[in-house]
Amino acid sequence: MPEAVPSSDLVAELKDFVATVVEPAERRYQREATELGGRSTPPVMADLQREAQRRGLWNLCLSDPEWGRGLTNSSYAPLAEITGRCAPAAEATNGAGPDSVNMETLLRVGTEEQKEWWLRPLAEGTCRSCFAMTEPGVASSDARNVAARITRSGHGYVVDGHKWWISGAANDRCRFAIVMGVSDAEAAPGRRHSMVVVPMDAPGVRVVRQLPVFGFLTGGHAELEFEGVQVPADSLLGEEGDGFAIAQLRLGPARIQHCMRLVGMAERALELLCARAAVRTTFGQPLVDRGVIRDWIAESRIAIHQARLLVLDAAAAVDRSGARSARDEIAMIKVAVPRMACEVVERAIQVHGGAGVGDDTPLAAMYASARTLRIADGPDEVHKMVLARSELGRQTRRDVR
Ligand SMILES: Cc1cc2nc3c(=O)[nH]c(=O)nc-3n(C[C@H](O)[C@H](O)[C@H](O)COP(=O)(O)OP(=O)(O)OC[C@H]3O[C@@H](n4cnc5c(N)ncnc54)[C@H](O)[C@@H]3O)c2cc1C
Incomplete structure (x- = not known):
């Protein structure tokens, strides 16, 4: 049986790994990634992955205990949040998309031969x-x-x-x-x-x-x-003709993982916002004492908390009754969470002034990543169309009764 909640040891170990190993390597990762132009994996990744494996933080995303930790969507979600704090962390633990979702797809619909041939090298981290x-x-x-x-x-x-x-x-x-x-x-x-x-x-x-x-x-x-x-x-x-059914099956885990990583990203952006506001003074007053900045901080905390609860609720719905039945919950998080992450990162960029749009902080890359998720994996408007259709269907059934 998949575990319902990650153990507190696992949460603490992953937090420590991201804070003490991945975050210090973040700038090196960005530099190497830029030099290689996205065509090769930055060499630092091999060091990060070795350390993740040594600490038992490998394949946390796989729901089959033979291949990973056997965690449910609900129990993996808090771990995905931790890896969302820092761009290389998901790949360092072999939990980055699209591999994480391709692995889960092969686990669910692959034959034994397909698993050996395609899933095994992905799970061992020897290919992408x-x-x-x-x-x-x-x-x-x-x-x-x-x-x-x-x-x-x-x-x-x-x-x-x-x-x-x-x-x-x-x-x-x-x-x-x-x-x-x-x-x-x-x-x-x-x-x-x-x-x-x-x-x-x-x-x-x-x-x-x-x-x-x-x-x-x-x-x-x-x-x-x-x-x-x-x-x-x-x-x-x-089977032939199963394309849509398989696509449906991918949706639950993919969107929950994306959204939970965005919650982690927004947490980090808010931390950076607060830290910067505390050390900058304009017109005789620290930024952190300005009403508008405090308003942004409070609004960001509310939005992050709401988003986290929404994703955990969607994850529980998928675990309970499958991605198809949880279609509305998944559509809601796919609209609400990237929008929230964009807003929080945007405020953090604004507080940083010019520094916010350069590469001395991860904020610009965070914004690019969060913004694409309002399009990738289905644009906002399509998810809202699904939600509205479902809502109107419920209302109509109520009218008929
Ligand atoms: C960074 C990034 C990574 C991606 N990764 C992958 C990947 O790995 N694999 C993959 O297959 N695809 C990937 N995609 C593609 C992504 O899933 C598609 O871009 C997305 O599904 C939209 O399809 P489209 O670009 O053809 O836009 P279109 O279908 O042309 O839609 C354009 C716009 O029309 C509007 N629209 C659409 N339907 C409605 C509606 N019903 N009501 C109102 N407005 C509507 C929306 O605003 C939408 O953005 C990625 C995209 C990005 C940006």
Whole structure:
């Protein structure tokens, strides 16, 4: 049975690791990542990962105790928050997306052979992976538009398509992509798509270009082309037509992890805001004594606390009844938490003045990361559409009664 809550030892050990090992290495990580332009993993990461493994802080995100710590979404959430404080911490503990969610997907729907072949190297940290759904040619926030083709051919499949904004795909350690495409255009809308695992070194896979986010190249986001890429039949995840069902299954853990890391990021931004406000004086008064700054501090504390409770509630709902039933709770956090993180980081940047937009603090990179999450994994408007539809459905049923 998965553990309901992380032990206080585990929380304390992870906090200590992030505060005393990862945060001091943060500037070196950023420098190396910038020099390598997102195409390779910064060398400091190997040191951080060795230390995380030595302390037993590896694969905390995996819900299967054979592969990780066997924590539920609710019990992993407070740990994800701690890793959100500092950008390299999630990868240092092998909990960074998209690998964490790809691992969980393979755990849930992979065959024993797929687990050995694809999950094992990811779980051992010897490679990375990506998830390829979004396409430049169609509005991909409506996943039914995804047009790449997965065509049955002989003893396998042929993949053709054009993808972009594929996180991690530009990294030279990225060994495979989980690709979503149409396998049967005539099937019912929810059964048209499938997912296959495609090795990045398969003939016909091309990294067209890397995509920066507000000028930062660190996420290894890339545009990809798949042209006549042949993969064996056992590359298929689940059954043909399962693409949407698998995408649904990914949503719960992915969004809870993203949002909880954002709560951790906002906590750190608020700490930086308070520390800076305490040491800067303008017009004869320390910033920290100004009413407007105190208002920002109080508003930030309220917003972070609200967000944390909302995510923990969504995590409990997913644990109780699965991601499909918890769709509303997941939609709520996906809108509320990135918005909250953007607001808190924005205030921290403002208090820092010019220093806030440079690279002497992690604030600018934090803002870039939080802002993209109002688009990535579904834009705010789509989640609100889902919520409104659900709310109106409830109201209508009430009217009918
Ligand atoms: C940093 C980053 C990392 C990403 N990583 C990945 C990845 O690893 N793998 C992957 O497959 N994809 C990834 N994505 C892609 C992301 O999931 C898509 O960008 C997102 O789903 C939106 O799709 P789109 O860009 O095609 O926007 P579109 O579908 O063209 O939508 C554009 C805008 O239209 C508006 N809109 C859409 N629907 C509605 C509606 N119903 N009502 C009102 N307005 C609406 C929204 O404002 C939306 O932002 C990433 C994106 C970013 C920025």
